[in-house]
Amino acid sequence: MMRAFLMAVMMLLPSGAMAQDDMIDASAVEACFAQSDxxxxxxxxxxxxxxxxxQPQGQTTVGISECAMAEHAVWDDILNREYGNLRDAFSDRPALAKQLLSAQRAWILFRDADCGLAYDRYDGxxxxxxAAAYCKLQHTARRALDLRDMQGG
Structure with a gap:
């Protein structure tokens, strides 16, 4: 399911569209992440x-999806950073680090299944x-926040 989604998105994207750095203000995403309330x-x-x-085509289906995927990419970088920080924090507790890895793998499976469902609901x-791009964006951002918050406890 998710593979079909990714292939569909890749086919819709114009060449060069993956250069998303200039589409999104990464500092705005980082500021969102930094909020603690x-x-x-x-x-x-x-x-x-x-x-x-x-963006010139920002109101089209492709443009909306590209924008969501561009923000997702920033959140994914944040998620990976926070996962690494938490894994490092658990370095003296190998069992906990192993459980974190297991939880992360399960979360990825859940995210992919949930966003596959979001994709399939629209029957072509x-x-x-x-829907799938925003689903992945939301799940990834919330997981980044969850990993950040785990470091405080």
Missing amino acids: PSSAACIGDAADTCQTT GSMRVI
Whole structure:
């Protein structure tokens, strides 16, 4: 399912579209991540929304998906950084580090299955690409925040 989604997205993207660094203000995503209050998740997707208004094709299905994927890429970098930080924090507790790895692998399977469902719900319609891209963005951002918050406890 998710493989079909990724292939569909790749076929829709114009060449060079993967150079997403200039599409999203990564500092805005980092600022969203840095918020420590419980409502910090409210800013997830804001950079993608801004992208849609500033990119030439931002209001098209492909443009909306590209913007969501560009913000997702920033959150994915943050997630990987936070995972590494947490793994390092558990370095003196190998059993806990192993459990973290197991939990992360299970989370990836859940995210992919959930976003595959979001994709498949639209039965071939163009909205499926947008739904799956935003699903992956939301899951990844929330997991990054969860990993950050685990380091405090």
